[in-house]
Amino acid sequence: MxxxxxxxxxxxxxxxxxxxxxxxxxxxxxxxxxxxxxxxxxxxxxxxxxxxxxxxFGGYREDAASELARTFEDVSGYSDMILLRDVRLESHCEHHIAPFTGLAHVAYLPNKRVVGLSKLARVVDIFARRLQVQESLTAQIGETIQQSLAPLGVAVMIRAVHQCMTLRAVNQPGAIMETTHFTGVFADDESWRRRFLDAVRERPGA
Ligand SMILES: [Zn+2]
Incomplete structure (x- = not known):
């Protein structure tokens, strides 16, 4: 791993x-x-x-994996991608303790077990409320879901604006940082990855 x-x-x-x-x-x-x-x-x-x-920084006192402990197995034959879009994210960069804010999109392809949608948002929130770099935050969310639910794959995208890009000499207030983390079918299969990326990028302003 x-x-x-x-x-x-x-x-x-x-x-x-x-x-x-x-x-x-x-x-x-x-x-x-x-x-x-x-x-x-x-x-x-x-x-x-x-x-x-x-x-x-309340996320240090919480355990993201335990949020995913309660799963449901009876999903009436559902076997397609489950996508939670537009989870509002507020975190702080570990280099400057400056806020970065944006949206997280989280998808997984279940292997029998599913969780309540709010639990995915909780996982995002718990890791966001720690000092972070966006790349690690994205990976932490993806790997926690992968390890806890053992789905066929997980896809995470975060698009965020970093205040430290505004405050310092760089002065790029509108710059958006986009990070992704893929496991399973989303890592191995271009068509699954494309489906996720199309779904989270299709809307204007997204
Ligand atoms: Zn920073």
Missing amino acids: TDIPGLKLKKAPRLAPTREEAEDAVRTLLAWAGDDPERSGLANTPKRVVEAFEER
């Missing part, structure tokens, strides 16, 4: 800092930037920043 960075979470090598230590770290950054963390306007900022981290 391919080695996908971040697919299996490893515990941090040292004890997790306390919330108070995390808030102190934000105070340090505010002071480093040149402001006074004790002034009234900034008094609650460390608390808010730590809460925002808790929300944005």
Whole structure:
């Protein structure tokens, strides 16, 4: 199996800092930037920043594979591709902690077992709420579905705009990054791959 960075979470090598230590770290950054963390306007900022981290990076406390543990086998002979399009995605790049936002499209060709559609969206969300590079995020989603459901194939596409492309000297605010990950029939068979790509690209503005 391919080695996908971040697919299996490893515990941090040292004890997790306390919330108070995390808030102190934000105070340090505010002071480093040149402001006074004790002034009234900034008094609650460390608390808010730590809460925002808790929300944005809640994916570290969740297990994507266990979302797919409950499967259904009675799908009345259905054996075609199942596609969930336009899953809204908000993640943060691991290089700048800058947001990247876009849409994920996830498809699989079931081998008897299917899952509730919302579970696929949950898998996207859990991996998105970690520090990511888009390539790894795409692969993590695909491999988790492949390993958990053992379908005949999985296809994932993410199209996203990266804020770090706007903020820095590159200044390319509209640039869209597109990444794909294919397993099984989608990797091996051009016609399946084409079917997925046509389905996610056919609409204007998609
Ligand atoms: Zn970045």
